Amino acid sequence: MTRTADGEQAPEDVLVALADPIRREVLAMLARSGGATSTSLAAGLPVTRQAVAKHLAVLDRAGLVRAHRAGREVRYEADLQPLKQTMRWMDALATQWEHRLDAIKELAEEDTRP
Amino acid sequence: MTRTADGEQAPEDVLVALADPIRREVLAMLARSGGATSTSLAAGLPVTRQAVAKHLAVLDRAGLVRAHRAGREVRYEADLQPLKQTMRWMDALATQWEHRLDAIKELAEEDTRP
DNA sequence: CTCTCGCGCAACCAAGTGGTTGCGCATTGA
DNA sequence: TCAATGCGCAACCACTTGGTTGCGCGAGAG
Numbered sequence: 001m002t003r004t005a006d007g008e009q010a011p012e013d014v015l016v017a018l019a020d021p022i023r024r025e026v027l028a029m030l031a032r033s034g035g036a037t038s039t040s041l042a043a044g045l046p047v048t049r050q051a052v053a054k055h056l057a058v059l060d061r062a063g064l065v066r067a068h069r070a071g072r073e074v075r076y077e078a079d080l081q082p083l084k085q086t087m088r089w090m091d092a093l094a095t096q097w098e099h100r101l102d103a104i105k106e107l108a109e110e111d112t113r114p
Numbered sequence: 115m116t117r118t119a120d121g122e123q124a125p126e127d128v129l130v131a132l133a134d135p136i137r138r139e140v141l142a143m144l145a146r147s148g149g150a151t152s153t154s155l156a157a158g159l160p161v162t163r164q165a166v167a168k169h170l171a172v173l174d175r176a177g178l179v180r181a182h183r184a185g186r187e188v189r190y191e192a193d194l195q196p197l198k199q200t201m202r203w204m205d206a207l208a209t210q211w212e213h214r215l216d217a218i219k220e221l222a223e224e225d226t227r228p
Numbered sequence: 229c230t231c232t233c234g235c236g237c238a239a240c241c242a243a244g245t246g247g248t249t250g251c252g253c254a255t256t257g258a
Numbered sequence: 259t260c261a262a263t264g265c266g267c268a269a270c271c272a273c274t275t276g277g278t279t280g281c282g283c284g285a286g287a288g
Binding site for chain 4 (some may be wrong): 229230231232233234235236237238239240241242243244245246247248249250251252253254255256257258
Binding site for chain 1 (some may be wrong): 126130132134140142145147148194197200205210212214218219
């Protein structure tokens, strides 16, 4: 799981992770089952175990899954907290940008006013 | 701007668009200035006009910018609506997944209970 | 009318991504 | 103990992406 210098979760990794349909499907499967291995996940997907393992690595970098070793198995669980964090980040961006756009619109109206 | 069959904005395009730092910077510049051309945007970025034009195409596919031709210039404006839509989509996903995880946790507790 | 400026298109390139196969290692169940 | 299972690593492949340069065209300014 990569983190920024100030300890904040990097929202970019979450966006990248969520941009892929297979990774979203993996997350959905993990949420449905409450935990699974790369092998069991691959059984329900049109790709090989290794491909799933790579996707899980991306999800792990984003903090969206956590791996627990249990004997010779590695069980993955979903963690939705980075998702919520990213939503807050997006909300802050949207608000900020919208305020600027509103201010500009206001200025434009002032121009048309005599 | 690509749309899904049911007329809904594809959230995937927004995620992909937002995952790139330069595209976020372009959006921020558009929000700050209220509209700009690929040439003027490139002046404030470490890439060429053509690279900016490609980024603008990605943003346009996501519906995050709209292009208006004015003489020989093409002016781009930011549109934040797809962003809000994507946030709602993410919120729905998070809620849905969280409910599943909660239900599973409940079952686990029931197991430990005699 | 002509020169300039902004844009679009195309070719090209390096690096990244998503996928595969093959193999070796460790754990485990019979 | 030993065969089977699950995993990790590495090589390799096709395709995408982000970037460049070069060129031609159309609209405006002089």
